[in-house]
Amino acid sequence: MALQQELQVQPKREVEKKRERTVPSAAFLPATDIFETDHALTVIMEMPGVGKENVDVSVENDVVTVEGRIDFSKYEGLQPVYTEYNVGNYMRSFQVSSKIEQSGISAEITDGVMTLVLPKAEKAKPRKIAVG
Amino acid sequence: MPTSFNNPFEALLAFQRALEARMASDWMDATTTGLGSFPPINIFQKGDDFVAVIELPGVDKKDLNIEAKENTIRISGRKTIAYDEAASVHRRERVFGVFDRTLSVPIQIDPDVVKAEYRDGVLALFIPRAERDKPRAIEIR
Numbered sequence: 001m002a003l004q005q006e007l008q009v010q011p012k013r014e015v016e017k018k019r020e021r022t023v024p025s026a027a028f029l030p031a032t033d034i035f036e037t038d039h040a041l042t043v044i045m046e047m048p049g050v051g052k053e054n055v056d057v058s059v060e061n062d063v064v065t066v067e068g069r070i071d072f073s074k075y076e077g078l079q080p081v082y083t084e085y086n087v088g089n090y091m092r093s094f095q096v097s098s099k100i101e102q103s104g105i106s107a108e109i110t111d112g113v114m115t116l117v118l119p120k121a122e123k124a125k126p127r128k129i130a131v132g
Numbered sequence: 133m134p135t136s137f138n139n140p141f142e143a144l145l146a147f148q149r150a151l152e153a154r155m156a157s158d159w160m161d162a163t164t165t166g167l168g169s170f171p172p173i174n175i176f177q178k179g180d181d182f183v184a185v186i187e188l189p190g191v192d193k194k195d196l197n198i199e200a201k202e203n204t205i206r207i208s209g210r211k212t213i214a215y216d217e218a219a220s221v222h223r224r225e226r227v228f229g230v231f232d233r234t235l236s237v238p239i240q241i242d243p244d245v246v247k248a249e250y251r252d253g254v255l256a257l258f259i260p261r262a263e264r265d266k267p268r269a270i271e272i273r
Binding site: 005006007008009010025026031032033034035036037042044046047048049050051072075077078079080081082083084085086087088089109111112113 | 143144145147148150151152154155169170171172173174175176177178182183187188189190191192193211213215216218219220221222223224225226227228229230231250251252253254
């Protein structure tokens with residue numbers, strides 16, 4: 001049973017710096033699933049600690065960029081005594097090949113998992129060609 | 133090691149450094165199931181009490197069980213992911229399955245007063261030190 005498998009820890013991967021940033025902190029790559037159907041591209045990202053008010057999604061030149069910020073104030077007054085993972089903002093972008101219908105993009109975040117549905121533009125949907 | 137959180141930009145970096153510096157700590161070595169177990173746990177001190185912060189993105193609250201007994205806290209549950217079978221897959225990085233981890237804290241606790249909060253995929257366990265375990269000031273006559 002695939003469901004019974006024991007979960008393993010996935011070490012967080014840090015974002016490689018492609019551009020310089022002025023915010024002095026490490027950002028992490030959210031674990032991501034991407035699915036494509038005839039109608040839409042679905043991107044699911046795990047960003048624990050990120051609420052719906054702290055996530056930015058933008059699509060520009062076929063690049064989907066997601067930024068999630070953690071509410072760092074919750075950690076105020078806490079002193080780390082034992083740690084197994086690091087905490088930081090999340091950042092990831094993808095180049096998408098299909099033309100995306102910008103107005104139809106929907107995003108929701110539940111339990112730290114964001115589901116982003118990017119509907120394909122009419123012209124990008126595959127056409128069934130009937131053989132005459 | 134007091135951490136200052138005055139500058140919001142420096143604060144996160146300082147915090148990340150503090151977490152990083154604690155990575156090699158053997159403080160809990162004998163008392164948890166050890167590194168590599170799921171879910172990863174961070175433990176913080178807040179005055180006399182402890183706060184354990186555990187990342188469990190995508191776990192439904194009702195699939196999460198927390199039991200406290202004596203000075204151990206057991207965190208178990210399952211994480212499920214529903215896949216759309218008709219879709220073609222570009223990336224599949226998320227993992228799912230069952231987990232079970234027991235944490236022993238090196239202080240005496242009252243299992244009844246351990247509080248758990250699950251929000252945005254992060255579980256926070258507030259572990260107050262038992263009254264009987266609190267240090268007493270000894271008066272010198």
